[in-house]
Amino acid sequence: MFRDDLLRDERILVTGGGGDLGRAMAARFLDLGASVVLCGRSPERLDAALAAPAIARHAERATALPCDLRDPAAVAAMMERIWQDGPLTVLVNNAAANFIAQTERLSARAADAILGPSLHGALYATLEAGRRWIDAGDRGTVLSILSTSARTGRAFTAPSEMAKAGLEAMTKSLAVEWGPKGIRMVAIAPGAFETETAARQLRPGAGDGDEGGFAGLAEWIPDGRLGRTDELADLAAFLLSGPAAHITGETIAIDGGAHLRSSGAEDLLRWPQEKWDAVRQRR
Ligand SMILES: CCC/C=C/C(=O)SCCNC(=O)CCNC(=O)[C@H](O)C(C)(C)COP(=O)([O-])OP(=O)([O-])OC[C@H]1O[C@@H](n2cnc3c(N)ncnc32)[C@H](O)[C@@H]1OP(=O)([O-])[O-]
Numbered sequence: 487m488f489r490d491d492l493l494r495d496e497r498i499l500v501t502g503g504g505g506d507l508g509r510a511m512a513a514r515f516l517d518l519g520a521s522v523v524l525c526g527r528s529p530e531r532l533d534a535a536l537a538a539p540a541i542a543r544h545a546e547r548a549t550a551l552p553c554d555l556r557d558p559a560a561v562a563a564m565m566e567r568i569w570q571d572g573p574l575t576v577l578v579n580n581a582a583a584n585f586i587a588q589t590e591r592l593s594a595r596a597a598d599a600i601l602g603p604s605l606h607g608a609l610y611a612t613l614e615a616g617r618r619w620i621d622a623g624d625r626g627t628v629l630s631i632l633s634t635s636a637r638t639g640r641a642f643t644a645p646s647e648m649a650k651a652g653l654e655a656m657t658k659s660l661a662v663e664w665g666p667k668g669i670r671m672v673a674i675a676p677g678a679f680e681t682e683t684a685a686r687q688l689r690p691g692a693g694d695g696d697e698g699g700f701a702g703l704a705e706w707i708p709d710g711r712l713g714r715t716d717e718l719a720d721l722a723a724f725l726l727s728g729p730a731a732h733i734t735g736e737t738i739a740i741d742g743g744a745h746l747r748s749s750g751a752e753d754l755l756r757w758p759q760e761k762w763d764a765v766r767q768r769r
């Protein structure tokens with residue numbers, strides 16, 4: 487689909503690069519010639535990502551740095567370390583934290599556990615990369631991974647929706663403010679992708695025969711299935727590539743149309759063909 491060297495000149499930091507979607511994007515960027523730095527809190531998860539065959543086959547262009555994005559000093563130190571080897575050209579704000587809970591029962595610490603990495607951490611990373619690009623007169627791109635649920639709102643994950651909506655506002659605001667300085671801001675809003683943590687944090691199952699997971703969700707999605715990680719990775723690669731150079735401030739949804747299912751015709755979608763035929767005959 488893409489030229490093999492599409493991202494050859496890019497040096498890309500993928501936050502949360504030890505997670506499922508981060509790892510898939512990193513592997514795709516490497517396939518297309520980029521150098522990649524992964525970050526996350528857990529050194530074990532980062533080591534596992536570097537050892538995965540899709541990444542290990544490009545070992546000379548893949549590195550990892552543990553970093554807790556909730557700590558602005560740690561983010562600054564990570565960026566300093568990265569820049570010692572040369573500038574990044576792309577920051578991918580992918581790291582996030584989320585879990586379902588009845589919102590009125592969230593403690594302040596629980597709310598901060600979500601807002602910390604998902605909103606503040608992404609902002610800290612964007613500021614650290616942005617000011618280095620601006621000081622050096624370098625071009626740069628920030629790609630943030632949002633969620634279609636930030637557009638619609640979503641019950642039981644309010645802090646995550648607030649964080650993702652905040653990142654969308656950052657994407658639009660800095661597209662204008664930093665655009666003249668050569669910095670492009672883009673975002674992807676995924677729908678449901680069956681990653682290990684999404685299943686655990688968002689559909690944990692309550693026991694007694696309810697094992698949770700994503701079973702049954704696909705039939706609710708207009709195109710009848712969940713997203714595939716390779717599809718997200720390809721969209722990310724395109725948005726970082728030369729042909730996307732004029733796209734900024736935009737968020738692209740990748741959810742099979744799921745977030746548009748709020749038209750008031752949901753009951754009609756469940757009608758069998760006979761019912762449509764009967765209605766037509768009665769006209
Ligand atoms: C919507 C679709 C779009 C998005 C999809 C995704 O993002 S999928 C990707 C999702 N990926 C990930 O989520 C990434 C992996 N997960 C993580 O980063 C973390 O494990 C974490 C965010 C779940 C907890 O962060 P941490 O280590 O900082 O937490 P901690 O243990 O120090 O506790 C702090 C406070 O939070 C409370 N609390 C914690 N869990 C729950 C819960 N389930 N229930 C209720 N409360 C909970 C805990 O009780 C405590 O409050 P207290 O008692 O002191 O008042």
Ligand SMILES: NC(=O)C1=CN([C@@H]2O[C@H](COP(=O)(O)OP(=O)(O)OC[C@H]3O[C@@H](n4cnc5c(N)ncnc54)[C@H](OP(=O)(O)O)[C@@H]3O)[C@@H](O)[C@H]2O)C=CC1
Pocket residue numbers: 501502503504505506507508525526527528529531553554555556579580581582583584602603607631632633634675676677678679680681682683684
């Ligand atoms: N899967 C899905 O259905 C959807 C996912 N998304 C978004 O896609 C992105 C990736 O999700 P997914 O791959 O499913 O989730 P993962 O949990 O696998 O990935 C998130 C990563 O973020 C890292 N992270 C969390 N907190 C911190 C922190 N404080 N500092 C540094 N890194 C941190 C985690 O690593 P570690 O724990 O080692 O720090 C983890 O690897 C997220 O932004 C998510 O919100 C959006 C919509 C739907």
